[in-house]
Amino acid sequence: MNHQKFDPLSQENSPILTCIKDIYKRYQPINEGNVATYIPELAKANPDFFGICITTPDGQIYQVGESQQSFTIQSISKPFVYGLALADHGVDKVMSKVGVEPTGEAFNSIVFDEDNNRPYNPMVNAGAIATTALIKGEGYEQRFDRILKMFEGFAGRSLTVDEGVFQSEKSTGHRNRAIAYLELNAGMLEGNLEEHLDLYFRQCSILVTAQDLAVMAATLANNGINPITQQQAVNPEEVRAILSVMASCGMYDFSGEWLYRIGLPAKSGVGGGIIAVLPGQFGIGTFSPLLDPRGNSVRGIKVCEELSQRFKFHLFDSHPVSQTCVIRTYTGAMVSSKRQRRGVQRDFLDREGEKILVYELKGDLYFATLEKLTRQLQNNQKTAKFIILDGHRVGNVNSSAITLLSEIKQWCFSQEITLILTGFEPKTTVRLQDNNWTDDIFVDTIDTALEWCENCLLSEEYNGITTVKNQFSLEEMDIFKAFTPEEMTALAPLFSEVSYQPNDFIIREGETSDRLFLLAKGMATVSLRLSQKEQRKRLTTYIPGIAFGELALFDINVSQRTADIVADTEVICYVLEFNRLKTLLNTKPEVYIKLLQTFGKTLVNTIKRATLEIRSLSV
């Protein structure tokens, strides 16, 4: 699968950008609300500024309007600093200092969770100050440097502080200072209060753009990995915590209604910014300094509401009800590996192949799609000795699916069933390996897995499948079943016996096709070189009695070999060079015709098998 990076400029005509521009135009005329005035510097904001940016986890940026305009991050800093506190101390310690309950009150309210002697949550000022107080470091400079670096990790670029706003906050933030002193008085804060307050005022004065906010939100959507730098800005556990507090308390006393109407974890700041996150999918950043009485950007809320409604982004918008992920099931009796088998082995596998069950999966794997697979497994457990789960059509695999696959593995073990996974992407197998799955469970293709299972069945029955019969005679070849002794007498002199050592090339890709081969002893494998790689794709393995290279019989001296055929063991072949057939045309044309018809019939059978395979693959 190609993972192409596109030039953002090339997205001018994108259906998504078109849609965002449309929303931008719709809400630009709105001039309700007021710029923040509680500190003098913020009152200078230009009320006309309006920018929207959406960023995907792989770094695609859609932006409209003043999305490059800087403004101070303000309260949007809170969830990020909360993440840093969690990384510094762990959940238990942080939870003992700051709760996670919404208050239903304004951002600057002076209420505390008195039962637990802590501020209610890290999104109100009281909780945010207590959170900042937890940030580790030696002294103000080092601590602020850690905070700034953290933000830079999220934004994917260097950030600066608006010193004017900082000084303004510091000199006029009397209410915040009061809150902090109340916390100090109640024993909720430790350490140097003025230093904590300076850090808090300064973190709020960091300059960002709507695009920065979108990238920060996309980092949260991307399990903590910054889409621009590909660096892990924050651990996934902290992402979960950050999104949870954003969802329950991110919009102050509008949080409940925001969750109700827009349904995305979000955070606003009095600088005019809003971030919102759809986990796994994208981050939104908006900027418009006109605020409603609760301190949330008027246009920002409208933009998010319209996006959520138009695209049904609400976390609880009607979810597709998941169907089973199984699109095809069959047994080893219905489909066999491409390894050719003869006689009793073929008959045995036709009977016992039922013990091999193949489930081909498609779509995304998560709890509900795999749950339905478990029912089908359940239903077939009596016959199964081997279960092959094929994932080559599988899309995303979420963490629930990883857990449930492990439960399925455990269950197979308890039922004495061998589980094999084929065709899953490496990023999935790596995650399963982290869950103590061993390498031998993962196989590239269904065919390889089927052959392995067949070999297991055969080796139980026959104590080893490679028991090599003595050399086949020419008459014993499959192709000559219907030939009379007289006809064989005419044909025999045309063949010569050739021996090969293991790993000898019998046929090389690209060679001229001027002969055909009958395998009298040993085994040989057909394989393709995959482009640009050392890897080979095995197509089939031949066993004695089989003809190969026979396509050329109908295209003498013109066609070239399309694959390599290599001896797996010592091999003996009967080889027919086509130029020897000329004599047959003169002496025994009816034998020549019979030979062509017999080989032609094998081609017809090949076509019929291929047609069936194409039909079943086209499901």
Added chain:
Amino acid sequence: MNHQKFDPLSQENSPILTCIKDIYKRYQPINEGNVATYIPELAKANPDFFGICITTPDGQIYQVGESQQSFTIQSISKPFVYGLALADHGVDKVMSKVGVEPTGEAFNSIVFDEDNNRPYNPMVNAGAIATTALIKGEGYEQRFDRILKMFEGFAGRSLTVDEGVFQSEKSTGHRNRAIAYLELNAGMLEGNLEEHLDLYFRQCSILVTAQDLAVMAATLANNGINPITQQQAVNPEEVRAILSVMASCGMYDFSGEWLYRIGLPAKSGVGGGIIAVLPGQFGIGTFSPLLDPRGNSVRGIKVCEELSQRFKFHLFDSHPVSQTCVIRTYTGAMVSSKRQRRGVQRDFLDREGEKILVYELKGDLYFATLEKLTRQLQNNQKTAKFIILDGHRVGNVNSSAITLLSEIKQWCFSQEITLILTGFEPKTTVRLQDNNWTDDIFVDTIDTALEWCENCLLSEEYNGITTVKNQFSLEEMDIFKAFTPEEMTALAPLFSEVSYQPNDFIIREGETSDRLFLLAKGMATVSLRLSQKEQRKRLTTYIPGIAFGELALFDINVSQRTADIVADTEVICYVLEFNRLKTLLNTKPEVYIKLLQTFGKTLVNTIKRATLEIRSLSV
């Protein structure tokens, strides 16, 4: 895809049930907490009772312990009655009477949203009483009947009321009565207060089991459709609202921490029940009457927490970051339809086929996976005149994807590109049709769509593609290109000319194969009867110059026809009955051999094409 119903009993050994049993055993020994005592009847509850049930949207039930034990629903009634109020009055009216903001206070607290003169949310008692007061109906009996019917719709069975608990609530619910009178005093309530209170006490006294709760939760997970009865119990818009208030306020002053730790919309009741919902996937119902000081079931919380952690059910648990849904792209120049073309038309399509772009999609479709498709479309827009999106490997398609597909359609229109969708499931095409997509956009297979696009290109160039040349002579047949006039003189007498009218069967499936056909004039189509249906699957269409039925040449008088071939137009064929070939063996064996080799070569080409097709389909 088979949609099998399974006997719940057969799930005894299921990996999922095993896991739930494990969790049950782990928390059964816990006996922290107390049964509710605020009304005398509830104090009689057996503290040992413990049941867990998980129900899927298609009605699979996994249950352990006392999941069939009845208890009163209590506060779990609140979100459901809220849904009924929304259905009765719409969001705006209900929102004017009851907010959606969490309070951070206990369920029975006496606080109101004084700015809006309403209780804060429908999950605290004050809000629930105001909600119940909104339920429509003539008088107490009819109103309660509507409430009970609504619950029965969710539970999928008849429910009854515990009259003892009801009387107990009614006679001792002084605090709730006080709350109601305060609301009446403030003008938040209208109508008959005692009737509202009776309804409220009675709705809390409805008897349910853990299994009922799980089915009710699964109904919410299933967009409002009851998994047992398949009836719509509530509209999807109400489901979204119900889940939103459950997420923000469902667990009272533990809501924030619940969302933080467990991350699922949920509701608890003092009867000992908890419901939790993972939208689209399942509902959980637990029952254990031992409550913590906040009134939430101790074991119920532990069970939900363990399930959430073990299976990563948290709404904000690390989400797989979506990749593109495109697994394969090609142009009409690389892959052509199965409609055979000759000469200039073939050459023209080899050049102009670039204007047809095929994108084969896989996995679930939602905003982020389709967003990546829009970039690829963007990149190829300059050449494209036709875009085919194939969905036969697509899993679930969510509402965001439906919207974005419509934006893509709009974009194609603006770029003068014709959009065709192939292989999407009917349930998806129906939803697109609801979005004003017309029927002609949906085509069954890529092949049909490719042929249609090819025909469009050809008709522009040639003003109609069905221009029928005069009848081909025998020498003009593709198969005889390399034959000399002398050889043709030997062959010609073996062929007879046969005419067919439109819709005549030229070959019938099952007939003995004793002749081959060369198409001299008109067109004929190969098709298969699909089992049990009147439908036919078209395999290919033949045009003049082509041979068919020739496989039988190598399997004379043994094989049977495997498909029907029907004349589309007036058709003339040159027919070779194989028994006439015997004379050729005696008179001109070398011509016979050349004939076999020539047809054999076409078989080889068929095999090579089939091999390529299998390889590309096996992606």
